[in-house]
Amino acid sequence: MARWSSDEPDDPPLPAVLASLDDDNCRAILALLDSPKSASELHEECGLSSSTVYRKLELLRESRLVREYTEVRRDGPNVTLYERDFSEIAIGIDDTGEFTMRVTRPETDAEDRLATFWSAMREES
Structure with missing residues (x-):
């Protein structure tokens, strides 16, 4: 059985990342x-059905490759936006045969962190 470890506690599970990256539709969404x-x-x-887009976005969110947040608009209804939440993924194997993964994330500013916080609060309520 393959083992894996991660340098960061917030890194997604390796199998979830690999499943997302193995999916053509997920890769197309990530590219967009x-x-x-x-x-x-x-x-x-991307020309996918709405239901497929939502399923793939959920898979990408679960693998922590996409970040979801709500943009509050004064002139109309709020909108949920998605953005890629990594700049690099490195997968390796160490001397003991254990898979390792490192996910490099873009820098976030205070506004991004606040948007993420409010999106999480909305999900829990």
């Missing part, structure tokens, strides 16, 4: 997320 986008924008840009 060069800037924050809504699920409907992703649906239009």
Whole structure:
């Protein structure tokens, strides 16, 4: 049985990351997320059905490769946006045969952290 470890406690499980990266539709969505986008924008840009986009976004969220947050708009309804939440993934194997993974994440500013906080609060309520 393969073992794996991670340098960071917040890193996603290796099997979830590999499953996401092995999926053509997940990779297409990740490629489109060069800037924050809504699920409907992703649906239009990648030509997948809405239900497929939402399923793939959920898989990417569970593997912590995509970050979801709510953008509050004064002039209309709020919108949920998704953005890629990594800049690099490195997978290796050490001398003991244990798989290792390192996920490099982009720097976040206070506004990003606040948006993430409010999105998490919304999910829990």
